Amino acid sequence: MNIIKVDHLSVRYGEHPIISSLTTDIKKGHITTILGPNGCGKSTLLKTLARQMKMDQGSVMLDGREMKSWKPKELARELAFLMQQHDQATDVSVRNLVAYGRFPHKNMLQRLDDEDQKIIINSMKQTGVLPLADRGVASLSGGERQRAWMAMALAQQPRLLFLDEPTTYLDISHQLEVMELVVKLKESMDMTIIMVLHDLNHAVMYSDDLIMMKGGEIRYKGTPEEIVNQKSLAEVFGVQARIEIDTETRKPYIRSMRLLAST
Numbered sequence: 001m002n003i004i005k006v007d008h009l010s011v012r013y014g015e016h017p018i019i020s021s022l023t024t025d026i027k028k029g030h031i032t033t034i035l036g037p038n039g040c041g042k043s044t045l046l047k048t049l050a051r052q053m054k055m056d057q058g059s060v061m062l063d064g065r066e067m068k069s070w071k072p073k074e075l076a077r078e079l080a081f082l083m084q085q086h087d088q089a090t091d092v093s094v095r096n097l098v099a100y101g102r103f104p105h106k107n108m109l110q111r112l113d114d115e116d117q118k119i120i121i122n123s124m125k126q127t128g129v130l131p132l133a134d135r136g137v138a139s140l141s142g143g144e145r146q147r148a149w150m151a152m153a154l155a156q157q158p159r160l161l162f163l164d165e166p167t168t169y170l171d172i173s174h175q176l177e178v179m180e181l182v183v184k185l186k187e188s189m190d191m192t193i194i195m196v197l198h199d200l201n202h203a204v205m206y207s208d209d210l211i212m213m214k215g216g217e218i219r220y221k222g223t224p225e226e227i228v229n230q231k232s233l234a235e236v237f238g239v240q241a242r243i244e245i246d247t248e249t250r251k252p253y254i255r256s257m258r259l260l261a262s263t
């Protein structure tokens with residue numbers, strides 16, 4: 001079942017068209033990863049799906065309802081968006097940052113109750129930032145900050161989670177932790193996750209569906225088994241890849257890549 005349906009979507013920055021007439025859908029309860037070279041429009045697509053950016057033409061439907069018709073607060077209860085960079089000067093403690101995630105569930109006069117506090121603590125535990133709860137977000141390392149923002153997104157308990165390169169600042173074990181967490185959220189909370197990743201093997205290993213973009217278009221869409229092959233990687237990334245089938249997972253595993261000679 002589809003949770004998002006995109007129909008002839010076009011997006012532009014000023015006079016520059018970035019995405020033109022893109023049609024696709026996102027399955028409910030799946031992890032969908034958007035892949036593609038720098039500047040191909042991955043973040044633009046992600047932001048438009050999450051209504052962080054205005055579309056130029058076309059439509060995005062969430063649960064059968066035009067995205068445009070959702071009220072901001074209503075939408076904030078349904079979806080959380082974790083950006084690529086958190087440059088905003090966030091002079092708050094980790095605990096308070098994570099608490100912001102509960103606000104869409106409260107009205108103006110309501111205070112956070114015991115249930116909210118439980119969710120806040122649990123979100124910090126799941127992302128490993130509980131020991132940092134009283135530290136200022138601005139004082140954290142890039143990886144710690146990333147996990148603090150992830151905790152805020154979890155505290156929101158959204159049905160849909162958008163992650164733009166969630167592993168960027170993380171060392172390898174924390175990268176894997178975030179990926180495992182994403183799978184856990186899908187399995188235990190039936191969350192739908194849409195993310196942008198650069199690591200192809202992580203994308204293959206942890207995603208149900210992949211979208212490969214180039215030049216603002218979707219070139220390939222399907223399961224990792226269906227679309228990760230020498231042809232697609234050559235066409236989309238301009239690389240020659242050696243791909244094996246992992247004996248344990250039965251999924252493709254990219255052993256090595258080298259640049260294709262340009263013609």
Ligand SMILES: Nc1ncnc2c1ncn2[C@@H]1O[C@H](COP(=O)(O)OP(=O)(O)OP(=O)(O)O)[C@@H](O)[C@H]1O
Binds near residue numbers: 013036045
């Ligand atoms: N605020 C902006 N104003 C003008 N052009 C922009 C803006 N943001 C992005 N672009 C341009 O839109 C195109 C798509 O950008 P986008 O960030 O969606 O790509 P991406 O695939 O996510 O790239 P990356 O892998 O480098 O993060 C790029 O050419 C980029 O320069």
